[in-house]
Amino acid sequence: MKWLDVVAEEVLADGTAALFRSAFGGEPDGVWIAPGRVNLIGEHIDYAGGLVLPFALPYATAVAVRRREDTVMRAVSTHTDESWTGELAEIGPGAPAGWSAYVAGVAWALQQHGIGGVDVAVHSSVPVGSGLSSSAALECSFALALSELFDLQVDRNVLIEASIRAENEIAGASTGGMDQNIAMSAQPGHALLLDCLDGSTRQIPLDLDASGTRLLVIDTNAPHRLVDGQYGARRKSLDTAYAELGVTTLRGLDLEQTVSRLVDDTLVSRVRHVISEIGRVEQAAELLDRGAAGSELGELMTASHVSLRDDYEVSSPELDSAVDAALRAGAHGARMTGGGFGGSAIALVPSDIVEAVVVEIDSSAARAGLPQPTFLRAEPAGSAHRFF
Numbered sequence: 142m143k144w145l146d147v148v149a150e151e152v153l154a155d156g157t158a159a160l161f162r163s164a165f166g167g168e169p170d171g172v173w174i175a176p177g178r179v180n181l182i183g184e185h186i187d188y189a190g191g192l193v194l195p196f197a198l199p200y201a202t203a204v205a206v207r208r209r210e211d212t213v214m215r216a217v218s219t220h221t222d223e224s225w226t227g228e229l230a231e232i233g234p235g236a237p238a239g240w241s242a243y244v245a246g247v248a249w250a251l252q253q254h255g256i257g258g259v260d261v262a263v264h265s266s267v268p269v270g271s272g273l274s275s276s277a278a279l280e281c282s283f284a285l286a287l288s289e290l291f292d293l294q295v296d297r298n299v300l301i302e303a304s305i306r307a308e309n310e311i312a313g314a315s316t317g318g319m320d321q322n323i324a325m326s327a328q329p330g331h332a333l334l335l336d337c338l339d340g341s342t343r344q345i346p347l348d349l350d351a352s353g354t355r356l357l358v359i360d361t362n363a364p365h366r367l368v369d370g371q372y373g374a375r376r377k378s379l380d381t382a383y384a385e386l387g388v389t390t391l392r393g394l395d396l397e398q399t400v401s402r403l404v405d406d407t408l409v410s411r412v413r414h415v416i417s418e419i420g421r422v423e424q425a426a427e428l429l430d431r432g433a434a435g436s437e438l439g440e441l442m443t444a445s446h447v448s449l450r451d452d453y454e455v456s457s458p459e460l461d462s463a464v465d466a467a468l469r470a471g472a473h474g475a476r477m478t479g480g481g482f483g484g485s486a487i488a489l490v491p492s493d494i495v496e497a498v499v500v501e502i503d504s505s506a507a508r509a510g511l512p513q514p515t516f517l518r519a520e521p522a523g524s525a526h527r528f529f
Contacts, residue, residue, distance in 0.1 A: 142499050142500065142503050142516060143513060143514070143515045143516065144515070144516050144517075144518075145200070145266075145268065145360070145515050145516070145517045147199045147200060147266070147518060148200070148201075148266040150174055150201070150203075150528055151528075153174065153201060153203045153264060153265075153266055154172040154174065154203050154205075154528040154529065156203075156219070156264045157169075157172050157203040157204065157205040157262055157263070157264035158172055158205045158262075160205065160217060160218075160219055160262040160263075160264055161205035161207070161260070161262035164215075164217040164224070164260075164262055165207070165215065165217075165260045165262070167207070168207070169205035169206055169207045169260075169262070170206060170207045170208055170290055171205070171206060171286065171289070171290070171527055171528075171529060172203055172204065172205045172206075172527070172528045172529055173203065173204050173206065173282045173283070173285050173286040173289075173525065173526070173527050173528065174201050174202070174203045174282055174525065174526060174527075174528050175201060175202055175277075175278045175279075175280075175281040175282035175285070175324045175325075175524070175525035175526075176197035176198055176199070176200070176201045176202075176267075176278060176323075176324055176327060176522050176523070176524065176525070177197070177198045177200045177201060177202070177267035177273040177274050177275060177277075177278050178195045178196065178197050178198060178273065178274045178277070178278075178319075178320055178323045178324060178327070179195065179196065179198055179273055179356075179358055179478050179479075179485070179487055179519055180193060180194065180195040180319065180478050180479065180487075181194045181195065181196060181332055181347075181356075181425065181442075181478075181487070182194050182418075182421055182422055182425045182441060182442055182445050182476070183195075183319075183418060183419075183421070183422040183425075183445075184418065184445060184449055184453075184455075184476075184477070184478065184479075184481075185375060185414070185415070185418070185449065185453055185455065185480075185481075186337070186415050186418050186419055186422075187316075187317030187318060187319040187335070187337045188315075188316070188317035188337070188376055188379075189337070189379055189390070189391060189415050190337050190338040190389075190390040190391070190392055191337055191338075191391075191392065191415060191418065191419045191422070192334065192335070192336055192337065192419055192422040192423060192426075193319045193334075193335050193337060193422065194332050194333070194334055194335075194345070194422050194425055194426060194429075195319055195320075195322075195323040195332065195333055195335070196323065196327060196331065196332040196333065196347055196519075196521040196522075197323055197324065197327030197521060197522040197523060197524065198267070198273060198358070198517070198519060198520075198522055199518070199520055199522045200265075200266045200267045200268070200273065200517065201265070201266060201267060201278060201282075201522075202263065202264070202265035202266075202267055202275060202278035202279045202282050203263070203264050203265065203282060203528065204244075204261050204262065204263050204279070204282045204283050204286055205261070205262040205264075206259050206260070206261045206262075206283070206286040206287075206290060207259065207260045208257065208258075208259055208290050208291070209257060209258035209259055209260060210257075210258070211257070211258045212228055212229045212230065212257055212258045213226065213227070213228060213229075213258040214226070214227060214228075214229060214232075214244075214245060214248055214258055214259055214260075214261070215259075215260045215261070216241050216244050216245070216260075216261045216262075216263065217261075217262050217263070218240060218262070218263040218264070218265075219263065219264045219265075220240070220263070220265065220269060221239075221240060223239060223240070223241075224241075225237050225239075225241035225245065227245065229248055229249070229252060229256075229257075229258065232245045232246070232248060232249040232311065233249070233311070234310055234311060234313070235311070235313060236311075242307070242311045242312040242313075243276050243279050243280050243283075243307060243308065243311075243312055244261055244263070244279060244280070244283050244307075245307075245311060246280070246306065246307025246308065246310065246311030246312055247280050247283050247284045247287065247303055247304055247307045248283075248287065249306075249307065249311055250302075250303035250304075250306040250307050250310075250311075251284065251287055251288075251293065251300075251303050254291070254293045254295060254299075255291060255293065256287050256291045256293070257291065259286075259287070259290070261283060261286075263279060265278065265279070268360055268515065268517075270483075270484070271360040271362075271479075271484055271485050271515075272360075272478060272479025272480055272481070272483070272484025272485045273358070273360070273479065273484075273485055273517075274320040274323075274324070274479070276308060276312070276314070276320070277304060277308070277320030277321045277323075277324050278324055280303075280304035280307050280308060280321060280324075281300065281301075281304050281321055281324040281325050281525045282324075282525055284300040284301075284303050284304050284525075285297075285300060285325075285525045285526070285527070286527075288300055289527060297325045297326070298340075300325060301318065301321045301322055301325050302318075304321040304324075304325075305318045305321050308321075314372075315372055315373045315376060316372070316480070317337060318337065319335060319337065322335050322342065323335070323524075324524065324525055325524055325525050326342055326524055327521070327522060327523055327524040328344050328521075328523060328524070329521055329522055329523045330346060330347060330348070330521050331344045331345060331346055331347055331521055332344075332345050332347045332429065332521065333345070334422075334426050338390060338392055343426075345426055345429045345430060346429065346430075346432070347429060347434065347521050348429075348432050348434060349434055349492075349520075351432050351434070352432070352433065352434040352435040353435070353491060353492050353493075354434050354435060354473065354489055354490060354491060354492060355489075355490050355491075355492050355495050355519075356487060356488070356489055356490070356519035356520075357467075357472075357487065357488045357490050357495060357498065357499070357516060357517075357518075357519060358478075358485055358486075358487050358516070358517040358518075358519045359463045359467070359485060359486045359487070359488065359502055359514050359515075359516060359517075360484070360485045360514060360515040360516075360517060361457070361459035361460055361462075361463055361483060361484065361485060361486065361506075361511070361512065361514050362459075362512040362513065362514060362515060363457055363458075363459035363460075363483035363484070363511070363512055371455070371482055372480055375411065375453065375455065378407060378408060378411045379391075379411060379412070379415065381408060382403060382408045382411065382412050385402070385403060385408070386399065386402060386403070391412060391415050391416050391419070392419060394416060396413065396416045396417060396420075399412060399416060400412055400413055410451070410452040410453070410454070411452065411453060413448070413452050414448045414449065414452035414453040417444075417448055417452075418445060418448060421441045421444060421445055424441055425438055425441050425442075428441075434489070435473055435489075436473045436474075438473065438474065438489060439472065439473025439474025439475075439489045440473075440474055441474065442473075442474035442475060442476040442487070442489055443464070443468065443474040443475060443476060445476045446460075446464050446475065446476035446477055446486075449476070449477055449481065450477075453481075455477070455480070455481030455482060456477050456481055456482075457477075457481070457482055457483050458509070458511065459483060459506070459511050459512065459514075460477040460481070460483070460484070460485075460486050462502075462505050462506055462509055462511055463475070463486040463488075463502050463505075463506070463514060464476060464477065464486050464488075465505070466498075466501045466502040466504075466505035466506075467486070467488040467490070467498050467501070467502055469501060469505075470494065470497050470498040470500075470501035470502070471490075471491065471494050471497065471498065472488045472489060472490045472491075472498055473489040473490065473491065474488070474489045475487065475488035475489070485517075487519065488502075499516055502514060502516075
């Protein structure tokens with residue numbers, strides 16, 4: 142079995158600063174860190190004005206940044222040999238492409254607030270392509286760095302919006318704002334109930350010890366792609382449903398009455414997922430408010446996966462294998478998490494059988510000829526911050 146160890150923040154920051162010195166010479170002005178995330182429940186409904194319940198992971202992205210006296214931006218990363226150098230004025234939709242779009246996009250979105258050129262080095266312990274929001278961790282750590290280095294005097298909501306714009310408009314990934322919100326707002330030991338309709342949030346205790354449970358993240362190591370049209374197609378189907386129903390949101394609508402007004406079977410399935418998933422998030426929040434992170438919560442997670450697999454059609458063989466194996470081994474519940482089409486799953490497991498669940502998931506993947514999964518420890522962590 143492959144476990145991905147948590148990298149201590151000091152080690153992560155030191156590695157980032159070392160990359161900076163190697164690439165640019167001299168010392169950075171500081172190092173900023175932001176977490177990856179996993180969504181406990183509430184998938185593919187952030188962009189539908191739904192409710193989501195993510196929490197931050199102890200796996201994070203760090204950026205070492207130094208101000209420049211011009212308007213040039215230089216960026217390097219330990220995850221690729223491809224560096225990027227360009228003028229801030231050259232940044233725009235689709236330019237630059239690749240990983241650097243996520244950092245350049247944040248600078249582009251904050252230009253109106255008065256930023257200048259920077260050198261930035263990136264180092265991360267969040268597995269890329271795992272559906273655990275490595276992109277938002279990068280955006281938010283860099284947004285916070287720019288805000289502090291240029292004394293922008295803006296609150297975190299502005300930085301969240303800049304990070305969302307970077308991903309949507311420059312990188313071209315049509316995602317909602319859940320990932321950026323949790324990266325900027327997370328509290329240790331808590332999940333964040335985010336209302337994507339009005340932007341309000343509420344911290345909810347995620348006390349796993351009291352329920353004798355653990356949350357296990359399973360990176361299936363299957364590729365997941367959010368920019369290949371599949372994600373956008375799901376959003377477009379909801380826009381079509383809104384037009385046919387004459388509404389701007391599915392919040393508060395009766396499930397049966399709503400789907401009875403739709404003719405197209407695909408739209409029925411997509412709408413059924415959104416409305417039912419919003420209900421599951423509400424129920425999950427109520428359970429956690431009572432400190433009940435056991436079998437009832439697990440049942441909601443499994444129902445979420447079934448809906449994502451059958452109605453929203455965003456699962457994959459690797460995700461289904463991980464979920465099914467976890468349940469066979471005695472997990473209270475399991476579901477895919479993130480955008481889907483690969484990526485990661487999350488399982489709620491009694492504390493005393495974590496190892497047995499890991500063995501079954503690993504063995505199931507091997508029997509099916511699927512990639513060997515990697516396992517991560519999911520303990521709710523804190524938000525973006527300056528390390529030094």
